[in-house]
Amino acid sequence: MLELVDITKVYRGGKRAVDGMTLRLNNGMLGLLGPNGAGKSSLMRIASTVTRPTSGRVLFDGTDVVAKPDVLRRALGYLPQDFGVYPHLTSREFLSYLAAAKGLSTRSARARIDDLLHLVNLTEAVKRPLGKYSGGMLRRVGIAQALLADPQVIIVDEPTAGLDPEERVRFRNLLSDLAADRVVMLSTHIVSDVESVASDIAVVAQGRLLRRGSPEDLLASVEGLVWEVLVDPADVPTLQQRHLVSRMVRTGSGVRVRLLTPVPPYATAQRGTPDLEDAYLAIINQVVGRAPEFAGLPRPEGR
């Protein structure tokens, strides 16, 4: 089990990127969902022992890995957001180099690299230098390197950035398979990245954990709050000022606006069926209250 206990990270200059977050992870996938600047990368760097927290504890199977990072590093596959490669190496050369750095024997590394290149669908591109790979292909190399040592804990930071929709789906399915018997932590600001694969979602904003639960739990939190109204385009700015607008579609007869509000603004408003995007927006904008376990924490600024 990986435990992040009351983690705070204050950078030099005073930026409080993570503010007292506690997350306990067992096998399965946790989707860490939050807007840019929420502190996801900071938390993942701390969970990966790349950065030390200002305060708080990181425990892996009970061992304090801030004090003894190697205990986790041996079991960890980490894909950072800003993963870099050597452009002149081929994917096989690059992975061989990383395998050697991780202390894998040449023979076992060779077989493992072949399997991984197949798994991430790069077998046909192995002879090309990485400098000629697309963004999506490089992301897949990043995944392969994270899996080199058959890790028990996989931490991937915004892994679908730069992937096309088909690659996104393939990648989500791959992580979902891996999560069957491993701890997988995936960060993203894209709801659909976690919607279909994470049974456990932590919504974070401004360094704080706002809510954690299954997709069903998050959906239940906005039950009764989603309304749709058809309005004149001229009324849209007022609606946006008064309510949280989840989305808008221009139609021939006006603008269909989806709102997150306890009280519908017009008698003609119709109830909408909540989706996870609604729940996410309502939670980060605090239209819905925090779950009881998070009550008492200060509200994010701005609303």
Ligand SMILES: Nc1ncnc2c1ncn2[C@@H]1O[C@H](COP(=O)(O)OP(=O)(O)OP(=O)(O)O)[C@@H](O)[C@H]1O
């Ligand atoms: N090394 C650093 N020094 C100072 N401030 C930092 C540093 N790294 C991150 N920050 C700041 O901490 C806050 C949280 O950043 P972080 O990258 O952890 O968030 P994030 O949720 O991963 O967002 P993004 O997806 O944009 O990376 C931001 O305001 C960011 O500018």
